Amino acid sequence: MIKEKIEKFYLARRKDRDRTYFYITEAGRCSRSIWYNFKKFPKKEKDARLMRVFENGDYTHMRIMSSLFSIGAVKAVEVALEEDIVHGRCDGIVVINNEPYVLELKSINSYGFKKLEAPKPEHIKQLMLYMHYFKIPKGIFIYENKDNQDLKEFHIDYDKEMAEKLIENFMILRHMVRENILPPVPPNIDEWECRFCDYFDECVKKRSDFLGRKLLEEKNQKSGINTQEIVEKVLEKEEEVIL
């Protein structure tokens, strides 16, 4: 009984806000999925359990920040960034040997933690934008293993070229949102990014690339639909870029 009420509480918190800017967490994400989000296409239902998993990540951050506070390393916490093109909130700014660093805390499962030898590319992109706008040339990641609280630490330096390219990409995407131009499927898109994408259903039916056809085939096999005819129509039509 109480379990159902908890589920409802989490589901009621899902909402998409109107916005004209990008979130820093979108740096490195598929631009097509961001476009769908701007246009408020219906999302795959997130279950309440997943939302509790995200919330658990917030508690991990609070716990690590509290230990950094105790050793006197924290200069600022949850620093907001509100530029015209991008908004975000970095986990903190820490000072080590009198030098400031932008800090990002991440939690990750045992499997990912074991394999992790460098920060994930999408995380580097996020931190790079904070470093750019805060004008702090150094950044630190702390990854925590969710299952046993082991830690790994990585340092990165500011890369002006990367930061400017990310901002330029956001500007191009904003133009595409305003002009109603659906971005193409990014080359070399990761199959798992598509499988977990909130807009999988909407995107896959408009795709004619090999991966898109494979995913559409699988999806329709699951629902018992013969996809051959649909695939042929998509191929005839080519990639639909303007809605």
Ligand code: SF4
């Ligand atoms: S399904 Fe893949 S290509 Fe399509 S929007 Fe999602 S991540 Fe991008």
